[in-house]
Amino acid sequence: MDTIFGVPTQALFGQLLIGLINGSFYALLSLGLAVIFGLLNIINFTHGAQYMMGAFCAWFLLNKLGVGYWWALAIAPLSVGAFGILIERLMIKHLYQLDHLYGLLLTFGLALIIQGLFRNEFGSAGLPYQVPAELAGGQNLGFMFLPKYRAWVIVASLVVCMATWFVIEKTKLGSYLRAGTENSQLVQAFGINVPRMITLTYGFGVGLAALAGVMAAPIYQVNPLMGGDLIIVVFAVVVIGGMGSILGAILTGFGLGVIEGLTKVFYPEASNTVIFIVMAIVLMIKPAGLFGTQK
């Protein structure tokens, strides 16, 4: 069998694919963060908790109301997004004029509280959530067994990422949004309700986190800690991609998933540090991140 650096090529393909799957979660989560930071200038540390809430929402829908996975994909982002809007209206909006640090402290505190409440109620072992029947099982690709559900995750994540990028960069609505963050007074003078637009954007970013949560529920446990474990990595992804850069967040998300996947083959012990090593290197060479622009 052919080998690359002592690893069979076939195994390597499998690992690349797995890297892409994990990368799609990174991409989806960092996308939400990038949208929120790019348009609101808020470093949303509650993102991990909102991702977790999305997963719990799916669990509730299934176990308490008998509503399945496909509806959860729509309902969870909407309800968690609504919760996000509430937080934005009540708390975050008072911080826009202040230093980033205040937003960071507020959202980080909120994340701790939400996570603590869920842990208190549900414990840390998590709750089971089955893969929906339509996506159970998998396909033998020859070099690896690909669960259908994971394939779906890659496709869904790519579609959502691309659609978001398109809306923000290429449509009129997107141009309002971008203009609103550049100079909100001027845009308001054109008769556009900027505060409402910002609130909805925050809700959308949070909804993306919840969507990722629903997609993660069948793969990982529905666990109060799931967001806290992931959020640091996702922040590293955003920093590497360039804070606020939407395309940067998507591409680095997938790219780092692959790099992490390969590390798991060649030097597994370093697989949870490799992203931070990449981050340090990138920041040394390009302090604004790969796709960021220096302000």
Place this chain on the structure above:
Amino acid sequence: MAFKKTMLAAAVAALVAGTAQAQVSDGVIRIGVMNDMSGLYADIAGPGSATAARMAVEDFGAAKKGMKVEILSADHQNKPDIGSAVVQKWYDVDKVDAVFDVPTSSVALAVSEITRKKGKAFIVSGAATADLTGKACSPNTIHWTYDTWMLANGTGNAIVKTGGDSWFFLTADYAFGHALERDTEAVVLKSGGKVLGKVRHPFPGTDFSSFLLQAQASKAKIIGLANAGGDTINSIKQAAEFGIVKGGQSLAGMLVFITDIHGLGLNTAQGLIFTETFYWDLNDQTRAWTKRFAPANGGRYPSMVQAGVYSAVLHYLKAIEAAKTDDGTKVIAKMKELPTDDPLFGKGRVRQDGRKIHPAYLVEVKKPSESKGPYDYYKIRATIPAEQAFRPEKEGGCPLVK
């Protein structure tokens, strides 16, 4: 001159009174329960262990016997540096007499060293590494509930005997995982099996699919999970997703707790075989105790670690009563001298190397159709007698054993 004499007399009197009246330092026995209160091991130990300790104090009847017992608890976040700092402060500032529980082997090894230096008492329930009663044993430490050797011996033996003779290890990359892998590998090799490979994953991890693919590629019959808690849950869940069990390979959870099974659900967990030293549905006494424990623990049933804390605190208080002192080294010696007896683990003893022994149970997870109620999860496949369940005292390399 007369003044000096009075002072001297007063000082002597105070000293005599001090020793005669209270052998218990400052009149209060302080028990510190330290574990992972909020992370991936919080269901295995966590606040439930502190609850178990409180129940033990109550059942011992400390108040009636005129003993004042206080329970403190702290979160070590699975980090040895944090755990060491908490315990240092407990011993030096808060006058804690004994530390209990401490899951996460790396933290437990650090606490054991500090306890030895301070001459206090340390009774481990949550941590697994058998080194605590082997080369790292201490006259101030007792290892109560289970250890890596016992798990390897119970589960490893049973699996090799039923044909699982080639193994691949998925190991948590820290002291516990390494010890569990080492002990299991020894059992596998001794029973004529072979180890085809191993991979060490970061602790804690979330995605194991990459490691599982490596395990799959090894073609080993058995994938040994030398990890615990959330790591084990996710490994098992993702192995099912990648069709590993359907493909003919079997999983061996080397350390699985009832809380993990609860988290996985019987659908995914059915058929798993592993070793425990406590199950709530063993007999009338364990059932009665669980009935009291669960409501105080948010409805969650006890893990063997929490049951172990109860049993250990009970024995610790008995030893203080018998030894009439709370001096760490003396109490530990007394605990080794007195036979153990409690409703949860039955009769047993503590060996010279600090190992507490009791029977272990090889359990199999029921099918969903076989489970009749909440937490009705296990079938007991075999009972391993106390004297065979743990590593023979002479083989551990503990200098205390002569």
